[in-house]
Amino acid sequence: MTRICLILGVLFLLLGACVPNRKIVYLQKDDLKHRDEIPKDTILRSHVLKIREYRIQPLDILSINFETLSKENDDFDFLSRLNVNSGSSSGGSSGAMLSGILVDTHGEIDYAVLGKIKVSGLTLFQAKDSIQKRASQFMPDVVVRVRMLNFRYTVLGEVNGERTVQATNTRLTMMEAIGLAGGLSELADRSHVKVLRQSGDSTKVFYVDLLKEDYIESPYYFVQQNDVIIVPPLRQRPFRRYFTNNLGIITTTISFIVLIVTLSR
Structure with a gap:
């Protein structure tokens, strides 16, 4: 009878440790x-x-690039001053972040040419439109691309x-x-x-x-x-992670106790 109770107890513990699909x-x-009743195709x-578009926060790091089809030297010089942070990012993600533009604690980005532009609270597309609108005052055909880096x-x-x-x-x-x-x-x-x-x-x-x-x-x-x-x-985690690993020791201990109890009668 004792062995049957022991076996049933172990089976109960093992079944209780199972994780169902649900x-x-x-x-x-x-x-x-x-x-089996779900139709296929x-x-x-x-x-x-x-969908809630992400809105830029202070201390975000942005990749902002300016492009134009114009071939005039003045326009090229203007773009080179705007794209001072768009250099090589061969250093991986850390290199890319170092080449990005940091949004300050007031939610603004600062350009020597364009001045300060408020981007905090805007989606990436709204920030693109806002920066492009400011830049178009100096270069009408400019295109701006904005992405998150961090x-x-x-x-x-x-x-x-x-x-x-x-x-x-x-x-x-x-x-x-x-x-x-x-x-x-x-x-x-x-x-x-x-x-x-x-x-x-x-x-x-x-x-x-x-x-x-x-x-x-x-x-x-x-x-x-x-x-x-x-x-x-x-x-089920404690049982599966700790009890199961020590099941052999526990079973041996219980069997030894049962043996002692049986022999002492």
């Missing part, structure tokens, strides 16, 4: 329950994305390697951001992902559920500059 698969909507449903976020917790990721794309979904960071481990709790988001001089804290398909329509579907994504572990 806790792993992203963006579910009863798909796992009716997998057919659009099942669509979602409207609440868009970054941090992923911590139950992931395949905690890290800070720097990206050139400012429209990253949460899944894309996690994928670039190496992805989540099997023991990650995808239903309670914590996000810390900077907003001016304050930090907002919220949770997202990556298991539900409705998350696609969430205003928090896209990551923002300096987001910190913290992924907690599932309850």
Whole structure:
């Protein structure tokens, strides 16, 4: 009887350590329950994305390039003075950032020729139009290109390697951001992902559920500059990580105790 109880106890612990698919698969909507009934090559449903374009913040680093089709020497000299920071970026991402233009604490960029231009609070496209409008006063056919150089976020917790990721794309979904960071481990709790988001001089804290398909329509579907994504572990983590590794020792210990109890009767 004792052996049967021991075997049942071990089986119960092993089954309790299993992680079902419903806790792993992203963006579910009863798909796992009716997998065989899902039609192939057919659009099942669509979602409207609440796209929130990134807005430039103080201390962002921008790549700003000026171009023109004009071949006049005066125009070329004017462009060379504007593009003083657009040199070689052969040093990788750090070299590219050193060649960028820093937005000051007042949200402005400063040119010796164009003066100060307010860009904080603008999208990259709005900043492009604003800078181009100022530059066109000196060169009518000028074209301006603006990109972010230091868009970054941090992923911590139950992931395949905690890290800070720097990206050139400012429209990253949460899944894309996690994928670039190496992805989540099997023991990650995808239903309670914590996000810390900077907003001016304050930090907002919220949770997202990556298991539900409705998350696609969430205003928090896209990551923002300096987001910190913290992924907690599932309850099965301590058992899977610690108990299972020591299962042989525990089983031997229990068997030894049972043997002693049996012999002492």
